[in-house]
Amino acid sequence: MSIRVGIVGISGFGGGEAMRLVAGHPEFELVYAAGEGSAGQRLAQRFPGVPAQLADLVIEKWDPARLPPLDVLMASLPTGASREALARVPGHVKIVDIGGDHRYADGWTYGLADVWPSEIAGQTRIANPGCFPAAALTPLAPLLAEKLISPENIVIDAKTGISGAGRGGDSKFGYAESNENLIAYGLLRHVHMPEIESTIARLSGGSATGLVFTPHLVPMTRGILATIYARGRATTAQCLDAARRFYANSAFVRVTDTPPQTKWATGSNLAFVSYAADPDRNLVIALGVVDNLGKGAAGQAVQNANLMCGLEETAGLEGAPVWP
Amino acid sequence: MSIRVGIVGISGFGGGEAMRLVAGHPEFELVYAAGEGSAGQRLAQRFPGVPAQLADLVIEKWDPARLPPLDVLMASLPTGASREALARVPGHVKIVDIGGDHRYADGWTYGLADVWPSEIAGQTRIANPGCFPAAALTPLAPLLAEKLISPENIVIDAKTGISGAGRGGDSKFGYAESNENLIAYGLLRHVHMPEIESTIARLSGGSATGLVFTPHLVPMTRGILATIYARGRATTAQCLDAARRFYANSAFVRVTDTPPQTKWATGSNLAFVSYAADPDRNLVIALGVVDNLGKGAAGQAVQNANLMCGLEETAGLEGAPVWP
Amino acid sequence: MSIRVGIVGISGFGGGEAMRLVAGHPEFELVYAAGEGSAGQRLAQRFPGVPAQLADLVIEKWDPARLPPLDVLMASLPTGASREALARVPGHVKIVDIGGDHRYADGWTYGLADVWPSEIAGQTRIANPGCFPAAALTPLAPLLAEKLISPENIVIDAKTGISGAGRGGDSKFGYAESNENLIAYGLLRHVHMPEIESTIARLSGGSATGLVFTPHLVPMTRGILATIYARGRATTAQCLDAARRFYANSAFVRVTDTPPQTKWATGSNLAFVSYAADPDRNLVIALGVVDNLGKGAAGQAVQNANLMCGLEETAGLEGAPVWP
Amino acid sequence: MSIRVGIVGISGFGGGEAMRLVAGHPEFELVYAAGEGSAGQRLAQRFPGVPAQLADLVIEKWDPARLPPLDVLMASLPTGASREALARVPGHVKIVDIGGDHRYADGWTYGLADVWPSEIAGQTRIANPGCFPAAALTPLAPLLAEKLISPENIVIDAKTGISGAGRGGDSKFGYAESNENLIAYGLLRHVHMPEIESTIARLSGGSATGLVFTPHLVPMTRGILATIYARGRATTAQCLDAARRFYANSAFVRVTDTPPQTKWATGSNLAFVSYAADPDRNLVIALGVVDNLGKGAAGQAVQNANLMCGLEETAGLEGAPVWP
Incomplete structure (x- = not known):
């Protein structure tokens, strides 16, 4: 039944x-x-x-x-x-x-x-x-769980297709004005901040002090890419390995060697994560891709x-x- | 001054x-x-x-x-x-x-x-x-003036970028719904019909009986392409020659051998016209391109x-x- | 198995x-x-x-x-x-x-x-x-089968998303040049003509004399809209009824009162057909929408x-x- | 003459x-x-x-x-x-x-x-x-000149329209694959890095140690938005004031209170800069917008x-x- x-x-x-x-x-x-x-x-x-x-x-x-x-x-x-x-x-x-x-x-x-x-x-x-948290937390979770990055001073630069702004019919998102246009918004005060902070804290056991989250509207219908800058001494390989372990039993998270593209996820519940790290710069870049209407x-x-x-x-x- | x-x-x-x-x-x-x-x-x-x-x-x-x-x-x-x-x-x-x-x-x-x-x-x-008449009448004028086509039974299949629908903020033209979408509208009863009919009549000395005009909304911001089907026994070369004569002193109308592209006119006051005719089929295809916000x-x-x-x-x- | x-x-x-x-x-x-x-x-x-x-x-x-x-x-x-x-x-x-x-x-x-x-x-x-024939023949079939239109002098003005041009990597279809651009091509000699002519003849028992087929490239990825102009004395209601009868047992063809939009079919095997007719003008407009990669x-x-x-x-x- | x-x-x-x-x-x-x-x-x-x-x-x-x-x-x-x-x-x-x-x-x-x-x-x-340096250095220059931010550990997250990838006809940038797609590329090793480092050093008198630069390809033809994360204790007002002083005699740089949009610059030589700062987080976000083919x-x-x-x-x- x-x-x-x-x-x-x-x-x-x-x-x-x-x-x-x-x-x-x-x-x-x-x-x-x-x-x-x-x-x-x-x-x-x-x-x-x-x-x-x-x-x-x-x-x-x-x-x-x-x-x-x-x-x-x-x-x-x-x-x-x-x-x-x-x-x-x-x-x-x-x-x-x-x-x-x-x-x-x-x-x-x-x-x-x-x-x-x-x-x-x-x-x-x-x-x-939320759609942004889904895109950002999926690549962060393995790094935080394995303490490869600090939970502090994480910078999330996120880009979403315009369906992420909802269907309220706000004339700000009319076709002629949104097409061929790229906008940052909600600087320093987006509504998704507390959710991200709480989850980072829970994953890391620490505090997401200094979190920065900047959403952008991109002229496409679907898709989110979160480009995340974190502090840690891990190598790219260590980050990829951590993610492969963390998501070994996951049906929906794919860990890729190269930067994922939003189109890889369109219409699906998949999330793609990848990493590029430079221990000399104390830097880990984490990338997360989802369909904002899917995952x-x-x-x-x-x-x-x-x-x-x-x-x-x-x-x-x-x-x-x-x-x- | x-x-x-x-x-x-x-x-x-x-x-x-x-x-x-x-x-x-x-x-x-x-x-x-x-x-x-x-x-x-x-x-x-x-x-x-x-x-x-x-x-x-x-x-x-x-x-x-x-x-x-x-x-x-x-x-x-x-x-x-x-x-x-x-x-x-x-x-x-x-x-x-x-x-x-x-x-x-x-x-x-x-x-x-x-x-x-x-x-x-x-x-x-x-x-x-109007923007559609500008796109359609520019290529038609030389043919009608030289009687290379009949003023009757002309079919105008016109395609406009979405700025042509104005900035009224109608949620029908929201980005996510208009992007990757193509629509015909106003079938058999568009408000630009009388203007086109009157001008065809004036250009030809005849009557625009049987005129058909079908506008379409195309997912782009600017540009109109009018694809026009008319009846006449002219060759492609005769049509092109007629247009070159008619617009010999025009600063803004360009006659091209190949089908014009809307992007050729973006941001300008130019109009592009071209033709393809088949006397055996009693057919003349006339093409007109303008920027809907320009010409x-x-x-x-x-x-x-x-x-x-x-x-x-x-x-x-x-x-x-x-x-x- | x-x-x-x-x-x-x-x-x-x-x-x-x-x-x-x-x-x-x-x-x-x-x-x-x-x-x-x-x-x-x-x-x-x-x-x-x-x-x-x-x-x-x-x-x-x-x-x-x-x-x-x-x-x-x-x-x-x-x-x-x-x-x-x-x-x-x-x-x-x-x-x-x-x-x-x-x-x-x-x-x-x-x-x-x-x-x-x-x-x-x-x-x-x-x-x-072919993708264009699928879009054009689906709305035409009921009208030809019931002899509501003549098989002669049919004009098919078809518009396709750019994936219809294939993935050959031709630089003509590069993003920056194709975006915000609209083009007619293959005038009077597209490779899909014989297939359409043969099928019209088979459906009607007559000959597709005078067929005109003009494809256009629209700046979107998927979707075809065929706007078709035919000669006949049927009313809009008669055309819609004919299509509803013809496709009564079809799982994939939808007959709609209003002009279908290409986005209605994206990612599916559906075809949408609709009609607008004016017996006084001896005119039937038939509309067909498919996903060029689907139906x-x-x-x-x-x-x-x-x-x-x-x-x-x-x-x-x-x-x-x-x-x- | x-x-x-x-x-x-x-x-x-x-x-x-x-x-x-x-x-x-x-x-x-x-x-x-x-x-x-x-x-x-x-x-x-x-x-x-x-x-x-x-x-x-x-x-x-x-x-x-x-x-x-x-x-x-x-x-x-x-x-x-x-x-x-x-x-x-x-x-x-x-x-x-x-x-x-x-x-x-x-x-x-x-x-x-x-x-x-x-x-x-x-x-x-x-x-x-370079196009990315133009977008990033214009908002950074006043802050570095007035020592409102450190030249170290600057993170530049830059997004460009696809014309920025040139017209080489690479099939990677075909319309159907680039449309509705968003990509990060050149992570940790983009060719514009040395130019940005040298200019930051010259502007600040210090060293651009720890610079991070991540370019992204956005599905639009023209435009760059650089979202920049820097360390400093300035307020938003101090950053805006510094930029207004620095560019007081500039014909082409506009300082705006709200985040600039790429479409504001299309087809022009203008650059738009804006800022959002949080002294408590030791954070300055600087935004720069240019037309990649203009400024x-x-x-x-x-x-x-x-x-x-x-x-x-x-x-x-x-x-x-x-x-x-």
Whole structure:
């Protein structure tokens, strides 16, 4: 019998990707879709290429008091919109919150699935990591765990495709103005900072003092590359070895000798990590690549849902990336 | 003494391009800028790269009753917004209406400057052609004038960059949704139809019966390519010869043996035309390329203003296109 | 027991997409990959995101005399390169030729799978349609079959993403020169013309006299939109109805009321068709959208292979398109 | 009487942009153009939108022994190709080497024109800065000059549009593979490192020990953003003030309160700089934006040529950027 899944925030980019992955999942069945702007539409009106068996599912207005019987609920709501609403979802419904409201919140488990998979099994409340944290923490985790770098003074220069800015329709992200344009934003005060700091601290046992995180918007639709500068005396080979050990049993993290490209991950739940280090400069450069809507959002959410439900971690996520 | 120019609609794409061209014009001086959303800002806030001498010009709220002394006013307002307002501008101020409200309207001259330049000199009310008509009529004019094609059953398949859809901030044109996407729209009923029909009729002395015009949005910022299918027994060489004769004295129309590329025109007032014909199939394919913000809007407007003011037609428009 | 599949031309875009689809197929197993430039590499070197079970498959130099035991061979070779080579493949190996050499060739069946699915079952030599024909013939087929349009004087204005030009590395398709650029090419003499003419004739029982086909390169990676102008007295509703009847049992063709967008099909085997007609003008506009690497190449090839092998037509092709 | 200018490497992106700027320059006249692949073509064949007076100039094969009378030669040749050849150019011909062979070479002056304009006047051999150094050194110069940051352990994370990789036609930069893709490259060993180190040392009087420079390729045609992490106790306001003082007389450097966007500079010789600092973290983030073909290549070259010839620094460079 299939697992009944609902998605809230279906008309956003993260919710839409969750719909695509659930539609292709061998054990999941999409039985509920809720959205704001698209409420009342059939799924095929909103997503013309949706598989036929889902075409007539009507998108509902999101109301936690009026849910059908569900096993899993994936929530992709704007920041601030999910705290109160998700508290009203019955406790037996497993929730993956793709949004940002429950990361390191009481009663919620932080779902960095490739790093701490065993913590997720059997849980009912998982806070999916942010897209930037997913890209940055995946390459950092092995180095911090093996103390090859200091947790202090880490500089994360992250670049995301524009779908990472959400589908709010802000005219700042109009095509003609965003195309052929590159922007840094949120300098010294991005909302993902505390999540990254907390996770670095937890991984290292130390403190992420002096952390710098600078996000950039790149004129492409999907993909994140995090270029990270850390202090340590490790060699490139030691970093690569540490990552290969750390992720030896991971289905989704690939360690590569050469700098990964964002296109390698498009449409998949993969993360690519690589390193270049210079002990003489006390420098380790760590690189992390994910699809911001895959490992950075919906892919990770499905992976978490699989673990919560006791399925194979890879169920519904085996597909190769889309190239070119 | 320089010619005092005002621009209304400065924060749109057409108005912004007019600002760029006026700023670099040897005889024009920008003395007035009006906008809607940007009223109250200094020009340098809205356009950070504006030349220093214009940086402190304050964008005003558009009010035809409160204009400074002006010689020329360029208006780039949304459709429907300029009829009443421009009627209140003093008669001695020369107006080029880049918007669509006055094409083939009483008291206004249609400013297809490369086809009918002599009609524009000395006028005070010029309606700038639409961007699609500029791209389509430039290659058609020589063929219609020499009766190499029939004015009937012409099919215009036109493709524009997304700046052609304006800067209204419609979320339909958000980056993530417009990128890697191609759309036909306005089938059988685009607002530019009557303008094209009237001009074909005037050029040919016949009637544009059966005209078909299909615009498409292409994921690029600037540029229009019109691919036109007409009926006639001319050869490719005859078409090219006709165009070379017709535009022999034109500074801005280039006739090329091979299909023109939109990038050839970027940032310029140039139009490129070419042809491929098959007399056996009673077929002439005409191709027209313009920058929708150049020859399709602000470039043509400056050319018209030059002619209205008795300047060299090319003043301020000599620059080579931007490539790549 | 799984069906053993080989792919020749794996390092091209079509071959790469075939690899992606075979890797995710429930009945197919990729056991052989051959390429030119990539021979000797492991599959994971060429495609860093390839599923783990395929990572170590070594790409071989293509040699029809040295094939492993195979049930199906998919060939995606440059035009002219497959005639002789494929003739040397053992007769019991089912071949889908994604390249252009065998369309309407003796001994080969034309694999327009949504139109003539029953012809494909049990065959061993299928010529996959070209990407432009797939986009254009899918919307035309119902109109021609029901004689709603004339087979004569059809004008196909087709626009493709740049992956349609192949991966030959021609510097004409370098990023900086192709980006923000739009080009018509191959006017009056594109290589896909005879295939389209033959199929129109077969569908209509008449002759495709006066066919015009103009391809364009659009600055996007994937996707084709064919905008087609035909002569007929049908209404829009009659065209839509005809298509809905014609494709009532099709898993992959979607008939839409509004103009389809190329992004609706990205990464899928779907085709979208729509129509706008004006009986007063004796005009039918037909629109067809496909992913040039999906329904236009590898998706269609997998569909054909499914039919040849007696599988469900949709096996391995159920995934929703990638959006955004 | 106009100044006679020659350009070598005209068919590359840098040479093409130099051609565009020289064509629009009030004092310069292009009298010689040399290229490799395009030798023998008329300029209008290579650049269809070139101004009419230059259309018939024939591109010659580059041979320093066969130059016409010239006042200025701009050379945009591949690395390694200009040392020997430029040594054979007569001494009275002023040379601006846009390529990389003469930066900090004996007998050549380093042409960082906004920082050391007075050194350039009257010189005959100027080495134009590299595109990345231009983007990074412009924001760093005021901080180093005023000792607001340490010259040690500076991290430069730079992002360039793909025209920065040149027009060599490397299939790595094909459209379909570069689009929607983001790559870091040249980690720890980029060729621009020594130039940046030397200039930081000269500006600071100290040593650029521990410099890190990581370039990235971004899917856009033009533009560079350098995000720079340095150590110092200055506040944001102190950094902005230092830059405003340092560039008070500069026509081309704009200091902005908010992070600059690459599109602000497109097609211009402008550089934008901004800062965000946190004294508590001992951190200064400096941002620099240029058009890699403008201030990063041809714009800077024209500025240098102006200074060498005793013209106004801004001659031919007054145009506003192209937007959008």
